[in-house]
Amino acid sequence: MTVIAEISMSVDGIVAGPDTGTEHRLGKGGDLLHHWMFEGTDADARVGARILEGIGAFVVGRTMFDVGVDPWGDDGTFEKPVFVVTNRPHEPVVKGPTTFTFVTDGPEAALRQAKQAAAGNDVMLMGGGTTLRQYLLAGLVEELRLHVVPLLFGTGVRLFDAEVGAHVKLERTAVEETPNATHLTYRVLN
Template sequence: MNKLTFDISISLDGFCAGPDQSLEDPLGKGGRRLHEWTAATRAWRESHGLDGGETGADSELVASSIADTGATIMGRRMFSGGTGPWESDPNANGWWGETPPFHHPVFVLTHHEREPLEMQGGTTFTFVTNGIESALAQARAAAGEKDIRIGGGGSVVQQYLAAGHVDEMTVHIAPVLLGGGTRLFSDELERLVEIEMVQISESPTGVIHTLYRVAR
């Protein structure tokens, strides 16, 4: 069966977005620092329709993560860009532009029913109003042999972790303390989850790339 994973960058103090998030600054203060390493890679730039970028181990890591992923699940705020346009207009197209970087089916957890949204470049947003189990079943079917990735945010990751559905997690630890913001791992899991370290590697940028398997 295909795997449920996530692949998220955090600060050493555990934040996946900084404090003072706003429409203009959805990643919060210092939040861009977490993604600098990815944004510099050729593989990431290519998926975003951009030229150039660095090749090397970081780019290969991003390329392999992109290649392995057949469907993405995300929360409503990640679709709309934090406190973005969706807050005032639930039919807005989110902040991913005309050609979102996913190029595969994306399932958005929301309370607002809405028709699927087919974008350019192979991304379709499907809005799921009946819970995380339903989103996972739909994503599993859509992903085929590939993995399903939880895009975020942190609360969506928590829900799938708490329900015991996550198979693997890729966590990139960036060399910065953001001092506040949104945590990837909250205090609300309320149970111990056994994990096994599968591999670590070090980026020239000082980011630690980790891959853990959730023990069964």
């Protein structure tokens, strides 16, 4: 079982545009960060198809849930258990085969529950950026997959807005380049 953090970002580290909300679920202009998934090359499509392989459960932040639950539709998209890190209690939400469980006692508790639900399969940390940053800085991520889009976004949510002095050491294990994104995989060393 591997704990994987996966996210698309601009060259300047933006993972969501400004003003994230139900009108702009990825922030203003944030859809540009995911064009590689829907309008990319065959190589991009292969990378996109591999995202969910071997995943037994997911962890997301509350903002990602709040802005994504309606567009994800009646089946909830994930088709696996999803654990929502939040400080606001909520009853579980069931959408087809996807059950969203709200965890209010911290990121570590959400990850423990996701690992148990994954039954030996990998756990995917999907975001948003603030949630992934918490897991990275806590040393809970084993593999980081970045899809770097050739775009300077300028403003928005930065993945690497870490505290001064907080370092996360990485070893690159794979890279695949297309005109739409550079797909990087890293093993997290600490």
